[in-house]
Amino acid sequence: MSDYVIDTDGLCLRYKGKLALDRLSLRLPRGGIHAFVGANGAGKSSLFRVLLGFEPPSAGSARVLGHDCRRLTPALRGRIGFVNEEHTLPGWMRVRELMRMQQRHYTQAGGGLWNDARYEEVLSHFNVLPDQRVVQLSRGERAGLNLALALAQGPELLILDEPTLGLDVVAKRAFLEAMLQASIDDGSTIVYCSHQMDEIERVADNLVILERGQLRYMSGPDDFCGRVQLWVVEFPFKAPELRDLPGVLQVQQLDGLTHVVTFDQQDGAGFEARLKLLGARRVQSMPLGLDRAVNAFLSHGHAGARRAA
Numbered sequence: 550m551s552d553y554v555i556d557t558d559g560l561c562l563r564y565k566g567k568l569a570l571d572r573l574s575l576r577l578p579r580g581g582i583h584a585f586v587g588a589n590g591a592g593k594s595s596l597f598r599v600l601l602g603f604e605p606p607s608a609g610s611a612r613v614l615g616h617d618c619r620r621l622t623p624a625l626r627g628r629i630g631f632v633n634e635e636h637t638l639p640g641w642m643r644v645r646e647l648m649r650m651q652q653r654h655y656t657q658a659g660g661g662l663w664n665d666a667r668y669e670e671v672l673s674h675f676n677v678l679p680d681q682r683v684v685q686l687s688r689g690e691r692a693g694l695n696l697a698l699a700l701a702q703g704p705e706l707l708i709l710d711e712p713t714l715g716l717d718v719v720a721k722r723a724f725l726e727a728m729l730q731a732s733i734d735d736g737s738t739i740v741y742c743s744h745q746m747d748e749i750e751r752v753a754d755n756l757v758i759l760e761r762g763q764l765r766y767m768s769g770p771d772d773f774c775g776r777v778q779l780w781v782v783e784f785p786f787k788a789p790e791l792r793d794l795p796g797v798l799q800v801q802q803l804d805g806l807t808h809v810v811t812f813d814q815q816d817g818a819g820f821e822a823r824l825k826l827l828g829a830r831r832v833q834s835m836p837l838g839l840d841r842a843v844n845a846f847l848s849h850g851h852a853g854a855r856r857a858a
């Protein structure tokens with residue numbers, strides 16, 4: 550059995566003239582919650598489509614649960630749960646019928662561990678009646694049903710594309726709790742993408758940052774935040790150009806002070822000394838939350854891409 554639940558090597562996916570995945574080499578260990586972040590168009594959904602066998606790689610390889618993604622058998626697919634952001638479900642079916650169908654499938658297939666309690670718990674946060682047809686549900690209710698079904702399957706690997714988009718705060722919290730529970734109780738590996746850093750901060754064990762189809766960064770969210778630092782600097786006159794200093798991700802002028810976000814400059818002394826040499830009168834440094842840290846990291850990539858263009 551492969552140690553990696555997902556293993557890609559030099560993976561490329563090209564859509565007519567557009568490189569969505571660019572020589573992506575990525576290995577995710579089994580277990581835990583892996584959160585993918587990246588700007589719009591970074592390639593998150595494209596990666597999921599390749600992993601699920603919906604798109605063949607244009608070059609390189611992709612393996613999921615130790616098997617080539619181009620040759621996933623129905624039995625293997627049964628070990629992988631997937632929820633897409635549109636929450637597509639058969640509209641004509643009643644909620645009860647859909648649940649029974651999934652329940653039967655996942656109990657008989659033996660691939661998963663159907664969990665009634667988890668289904669009921671997640672769905673209880675939505676006003677969904679068993680007799681309603683899927684087509685009659687609101688978008689958020691359909692999302693809730695889809696997530697309840699996916700989490701109740703207890704799949705070995707669960708891939709979720711922006712699962713909480715459009716959910717209210719209570720439903721979102723319930724879903725995150727259930728996701729954590731599935732990861733702990735069933736040992737499911739959960740791979741999901743989101744633009745909501747508060748969520749990722751709360752549940753993710755591993756943060757994966759994609760940029761223009763490439764892997765830019767991977768570690769636990771806390772380790773990532775530990776490497777990003779904000780410096781609030783007072784220059785007596787006009788602030789000098791700081792963007793080209795080593796490790797600088799972002800520079801902003803706010804209320805007469807210069808805010809500099811750096812990566813791997815947390816030893817303090819070296820960077821502070823540089824700022825002082827450049828004429829800084831006062832320097833204060835502080836850690837950043839995940840939201841601002843990721844934002845600075847991604848905006849650095851954006852700026853780099855603009856400069857290269």
Ligand SMILES: Nc1ncnc2c1ncn2[C@@H]1O[C@H](COP(=O)(O)OP(=O)(O)OP(=O)(O)O)[C@@H](O)[C@H]1O
Pocket residue numbers: 564565567568569587588589590591592593594595596
């Ligand atoms: N069917 C397609 N045909 C052509 N280009 C596509 C297609 N699907 C995606 N792309 C392009 O591939 C790139 C990656 O798209 P993808 O949907 O994977 O990004 P994403 O990271 O999921 O973005 P978002 O956060 O906006 O959902 C984008 O530049 C997108 O325009």
